[in-house]
Amino acid sequence: MTGYVFKTASTVMSFDFNSKKVLITGAGRGIGRALAIALNETGCKVYALSRTKSTLDSLVAEHPKVVPIVADLSNWDDTRRKLEDLEPLDGLVNNAAILGEKYPSVDFPRDSIDKLLNTNLLGAINCAQVVGKKMIDSKIKGSIVNISSVAGIGAFDTNLAYNVAKAGLDMVTKQFALELGPYQIRVNSVNPTLVMTPMITNIKEGVLYEKAFIARTPMGRIAKVEEMVGPILYLLSDFSSMVSGQMHPVDGGMLSNIAVKI
Template sequence: MPFDFNGKKVLVTGAGKGIGRAVAIALNEAGCKVYALSRTKSTLDSLVAEHPKIVPMLANLSNWDDARRMLEDLEPLDGLVNNAGILEERYSVVDCPRDYIIKILDTNLLGAINCAQVVAKKMIDSKIKGSIVNISSVAGIGSFYTYLPYSVSKAGLDMVTKQFALELGPYQIRVNSVNPTLVMTPMISSLKDGLDLQYEKGFIARTPMGRIAKVEESVGPVLYLLSDYSSMVSGQMHPVDGGMLSNVAVKI
C-alpha cells in the first residue's frame, strides 16, 4: 500500500545514520516535510546533499535544555520519530559504570521524553491528530548479555510509549513503539569491542527466519504507524524480529 505524506510535517531524531536516516528518506520521498535531527554535522550534510528538501537540525539530545530550546522553535508537527540512541560499550551487570548508565539514559530515554513533550504540546495546542513513534528494541523486551543500560533505556521507552498513549489519547494523538532486532546499523558496527561473527551467528540461530534484519525492514512499520492506516493503533509495541521473541526452543 502506498504511503502519502503530502502536506505532513515530521521530525526524525537520530536521522544521520541507520534506521533514522532510512525513515527520513522514505518520508521525504512520500511527500513529507522532514526535519532531520542529528548530533553529527557530517552525516546531516550528506543527507541534505542527497535530499535537499530535508531540513537539518544539529543538536545533542543528551543536553535537555539546549535540545528543548531548539525543539520549541519548530512549527507544529504531524509526527515524531524518536530514533536517536547510543550504544558505545558493553559491560557485565556487575561492572557497568554509573556514568555510562546515565549517559545512555540521557539520550535514549530522557531525550525521547523531551522531544515527545515539546512536540505533543504543540500538537495539542494546534488540535493536530498526530502520531509519535518511538524506535525501541527487542532488547527492551528480552534480556541480552552485557546490554544493561541499553536494555533498561529501551524497556523504559516502551513504558513511555504506553504512558504517553494513555494521556494523549483523548487529544487523538497516537503513540507506538517499533522494536527492531539486531540490525547492522553504523552504531552496531562501530561498537568499541566489536561484534564478532559468533555473536551474529547466535542471533541468526535464535531467529526462526534465519537471518539478520535489514535497515529498510524497520521503515515500513514506522511509516504505517505514522499514517492514517493505523488510525486506531496506539500504546503498542511492534517487534520487527523475524520471530526471535517467539523462539524459546532449545536445539538438541
C-alpha cells in the same frame, strides 16, 4: 508507496505523507536516515536531527528538501530550545540511540548508565514533551513512534543500561499514549531485532552479534534497514488510526524462539 489509496465505505486512507511534517531523531544514518529519505520521497517535510553535522550534510546534499537540526539529545536544555522553535508537527520518530560499553550488571558504572539513559530514554521523553504539546495546542491528530528494541522485552547479557533504557521507552510509549489519546494523538513503539546499521557494524562485537541473532531467529537472517521503515510508516499513517500504546516487535520471530541451537 506514494499515492497508494485504501478505500472503505466510510473513509479513504493513504500512504501519502504529502503536506505532512515529521521530525526524526538519529536521522544521520541507519534506520533514521532511510526513514527520512522514504518520507521525503512521499512529499513529507522532514526535520532530520542528529548530533553529527557531517551525516546531516550528506543527507541534505542528496535530498535538499530535508531540514537539518544539529543537536545532542543528551543535552536536555539545548535540544529543547531547538525543538521549541519548530512549527507544529504531524509526527515524531524518536530513533536516536547509542549502545555504550558492555559490563556485568553488578559492575555497571554509574556514568555509563547515566550516558545511556540521557540519550536513549530522557532524550525521547524531552522530544515527545515538546512535540506533543505543540500537537495539543494546534489540535493536530499526530503520531509519535518510539524506536525501542527487542532488548526492551528480553534481557541481553552485559547490556543493563541499554536494556533498561529500551524497556523504559516502552513504558514511555504507554504513558504518553494514555495521556495524549484524548487529543487523538497516537503513541507506539517499534521494537527491532538486530539490524546491521553503522552503529552495529562499527563495533568489534558486530559479527558475533550477527551470528548469535541468526542462530536464534526462525527466519534465519538479519533484518534489513528498509524492513524497519515499513512498520514505522504504517504507524505514522492513517492506516494505524486506532493503534496506540502498543509495542511492535519486528524480529523475524526471534522472541517466539526459546530454543538455543547447539
